[in-house]
Amino acid sequence: MVNRIDFDRSDSMFQPAGLLGWERAMIDAAIPSPELDHAPIWTESSPPxxxxxxxxxxxxxxxxxxxxxxxxxxxxxxxxxxxxxxxxxxxxxxxxxxxxxxxxxxxxxxxxxxxxxxxxxxxxxxxxxxxxxxxxxxxxxxxxxxxxxSPMWYPIAPHRGFEGLDIFGGGIDGWRCILATVGTSLLRAEVAITVLDFTERELADGLATFVSRLGCPVMRVELPHQCSPLDLFGPLAVNDLAEVVAESIASTRRTHPDAAVLRRRDVGLVKSVAEQLNPSLPVTFARLAAGLRILRRIAHEDSRLTRDEVGRLSGLIDIVGTGDRVREEMEYLSSLFDLLADGTPDSPPSPPPCPSTGLLILSTGSAIDERKTTTDHLVFHRVLHSLRRNAEISSGHVLIFALPDRFDEVGVMAMIRHANRNNIRTIMMAPHLRDGMRNLLGSSGNPTVLMKLNNADGARTAGEFVGHGYKFVRSQQSWQGGSTFTHGWGQSLSTSNGATETLGTSTGREDSTSISTSGSPTTLANSRGRSRGSNESTSWSRNYSFTDSVNDSIAESINTSDTDARVYEYTVEPTTVQSLEPTEFILVDTGRSRRVVLGDCNPQYAFMKRVSRQPRSHS
Missing domain, CATH: 1.10.287 (Helix Hairpins)
Incomplete structure (x- = not known):
């Protein structure tokens, strides 16, 4: 991922401080010109x-x-x-x-x-x-x-500035990306960062590469191979050492019915052994295990202890080592310290100082699960002790701790509480929302980032935390159809007969008289005629008509109805949380007003074009 990014681009940006990622903006399509439909039209006008x-x-x-x-x-x-x-x-x-x-x-x-x-x-x-x-x-x-x-991506940052962050869910790739994005934006603001990586997956490698390209110092310490957890940030006083060790062991067995009694017993045993050790020599797990062997009467001398130390410890045998439960606890502590001593160097180097600038990565690793678990708790409570005493870690520092599955909410809440008291901002990364970890959701008051949660219960808890809202959904849809077919047939026959008879008679008469004067003499002529006739006619007619008819009709009807109901449901469905991409997240910010934003923490967006420098305003 890092090798494909061009760090020399002048438009690369990781701002503002506390940048979490980027959200995609929907760009409005091009608006047609209002004059597009009003083109000039040629019309013939009358001349003057x-x-x-x-x-x-x-x-x-x-x-x-x-x-x-x-x-x-x-x-x-x-x-x-x-x-x-x-x-x-x-x-x-x-x-x-x-x-x-x-x-x-x-x-x-x-x-x-x-x-x-x-x-x-x-x-x-x-x-x-x-x-x-x-x-x-x-x-x-x-x-x-x-x-x-127009910018396609806008940076996402808490409204009220970066005061801390709680991250739940997500895989290794998602954690690496969000660490690189948030950490780089903070280091550009000249803020010192300490990362507690308990995952054994080198989460801060991408952040370290970014930081080194920016010219900031980077320090890596692998525990317990390069440094003992007890010597982290410097040696501890005897009382503080006993408290840190006892609290670390107690956090691994909080479900034990006598957890409080065992814790106080561990404080007494560790303190009794540490007080007899030479203060000019470092207190290591190997020397503590050797001192417990002396108290248990298993050995009368040990090469890891001086003669004076053995003598002082031998004087406590009858005082400390009485009682079966005490002996059982000493046996447990002795074997545990031996296990821890196997992974610690015989002559550890100087402990790393808490940086005032740059990046410090503290990672733990071991092939033995019990040693890994105990080392994680020792490192965690060693840092917690520094926060309680307001020592080593300066104000304005940023503390990032990526938790494994085995941590409970008690120690985590104590870490966040004491860090806030010392004006130290924290980024807590929890892999799931099971058991007591769900009690941390929203407890610190910091903005919460929800990444992919495969577990159904965790996704449901995340959905409940995001909240519910009213919306209209399709509650009922009905369809009704029908068809009708009608067929009709008919025949008709009609006959008509008719007869017509006509009789007629006609009579005529004609008279004429003529006088001739030409010549001489005058002549007179008369003529008369008469005529008479009759006629008779008869006609018959017969008509036939035949009609054959067929009628067909088809009628179809379809009725549909939809009903929408107002419901109160998840703002973000649990299945949405389960289907997030590795670098996608849901930010729940409780700044000036509660807002829920979907974003992507892939740091490559900082080097892309069309990325805004200012966060998007949410009304």
Missing amino acids: DHVRNGPNYVNLASGLVIGLAVGCGGGVASMLGVAFGGFVILGSVLFVCVVAAAAAFREQRRRVESTAWSAAQHAKFVQRQTEWRRRVHLHELLETQRVSN
Whole structure:
């Protein structure tokens, strides 16, 4: 992951301090220009009157008529022999020519002016259309630039500044990314960081690479191989040593019914042995185990103890080593210290000082589970002791501790409480939300980061912590359909008969008389005629009609109904928590107002383009 990142990019950014990751923003699509549907339209307009109107043909016609009348008068006069008539004819012809020429000139000028006016109107339209296209293109260009240059990712940081952080869930990759992101942003603000890595997975390697590229000092200490947990940050006084050892052992057996009694017994035993050791020599687990052997009467001398130390311890045998339970506890402590001594160097180097700047990584590891568990608790309670005494770790420091599965909530809450009292900010990383760890959810008052939780109970607890909200969901959906088919058939036959008979009689008479006077004598002629007739007709008719009909009808009906109900459900479903990507997280920030944000802690976003430098404002 780190090798693919270009640290030399000038636009790389890990800010503000306490940066957790980045959230993706939805960019509004390009908005069309409001003038897009209002393009200029060419419309033919009427030209002005002096351009639209041509020559006055009425006046022209009147002049021509007058000229022709005068010419005709002159012609008549010339026929009658009057000399003046010739001049009249010549004047009439000239008058008609002048009138016609004037009309032609005015028509030509009108056409030129009309053409020029139309060209000017079209030029204005082209100019308006060009201006419209320019405005639309400019709007589209600005929208395209807005969409292409708008930030896609905004940094996520607590509203009230970084005062601490509680991280629950997530895998190794997610923890590495969020450590690299948060840690780099804090170190850029010149804050010293101490990491307690109990996972044996080198969680802070990515952060160390980032920090070294930034030019900050990095120190790594592997416990207990490079340093004894008891010597962390410097040697302890006898009373403090006994308390740290007893509390570390007690935290591994809190479910024991006599846990409190055993703790006080361990304090007494460790203190009794440590007080008899030479203060000029370091107190190691090997020397403590040797001292317990002396008290148990198993050995009368040991190469790891001086003669004076053996003598002083021998004087406590009858005082300390009485009682079966005491002897059982001494046996347990002796074997435990021997186990711890096997992983500790015989001559450990000088303990690492708590840095005032840069990064200090304290990691634990062992092939034996019991030694690893006890070492984790010893380192944890050694740091807790420094916080209680307000020693070694300076104010303004940032303490990060990645917990394994075996830690309970009592020690973790004590660590956070004492760190806050000393103005030391903490980042607690818990792998699950089982058992007592769920009691830590929201207890510190710090912003909470929820990463992927595969366990169903843990995901449900995370969903409950995020909260519930009202929303409308589809509660009922119904569908009802039906169809109807109707078939009909019918036949009909009709017959009609008819008969018609017609009888008729006609009678006629004609009389005529004629008189002839031509010639002589006059003749008179009469004629008369009569006619009579009759007719008879009969007709028959018969009609048949046959009808055959078939009727089919189909009817279909479909009814659907949806019902939405207002419900009070998870704001973030547990399945969403289970399906998060390794670097995704849900931030629950209780700053000025409670907000829930989905983000990604992959540090590569800091080196990408279109990443904002300022957090996104949430209304």
